[in-house]
Amino acid sequence: MNNVPMTVSGEAALRAELERLKKVDRPRITQAIAEAREHGDLKENAEYHAAREQQSFTEGRIMEIEGKLSVAQVIDVTALPKTGKVIFGTTIDLINIETDATVTYRIVGDDEADVKNNLISISSPIARALIGKEEGDVVVVRAPGGDVEYEIDQVHHL
Template sequence: MDKVPMTTAGYAALEQELKTRQQEERPRIIQAIAEARSHGDLSENAEYHAAKESQSLNEGRIAEIEDKLSRAEVIDVSKLSGTTIKFGATVNLIDEDTEEEKTFQLVGETEADVKLGKVSITSPTARALIGKKVGDTVEVNTPGGGKSYEVVKVAFR
């Protein structure tokens, strides 16, 4: 059984989603099924079928979250230190073509969200950054072509 690396915040977010799905979504869906069932003939009851589908999706997501939590290897990033980029690091980069600064945190796959600057440890960008230090140049192959970055800061927070 593979461990899933996860930050403390990522683990807490999954726990919160699980709690919401079990304590709020599940009873709401059960109520919707009961209400739709009271409308009679189930064979042509769209509300009933929609509620059953919602129940299936919710229960599937609950099982998925429980699996991830059971395999989680929680890493407290605030206890990490050093100057070398590794899991949990928040990295500031300068795009050598545009001079634009970007900030990424390397996280587990389950908490990756590019819009929030959280990059999966398995992504091409993260793999290129692992082991680098401030001052290093990093070549990253992206879908839009090669990018060249200079590492300007490495922090663990």
């Protein structure tokens, strides 16, 4: 399986979620199942079925996170030389050439992407257009609404 790029903060967030699932949620769900079993007939016991469904979801999420962490390639952009080039993990200030509006994005792994917080996936069209470019370059992003031209104002290695 291929390595999956991930930022240091993305890995920390996944590890924290895994810790919570294993040490808080799993024991709570196990306790809820035990209490529901004490109520008798399991066929018509809604509490039991809800707890089992929650257990199934939690165990699935634990397996998913462990799988992602096992193939994660954690990239600490602060440890890399500052070249001014757009790479995974950098934060980029862009100027829309047509509207003169500015926007800031950080390129992160697929699991960390959150457009509302300006975190874009490495596999997104805008990130693919930006990778390898430098400050001052103009890039054309192919968007569903048409092509958009951006000038790279600044590249931050935060």
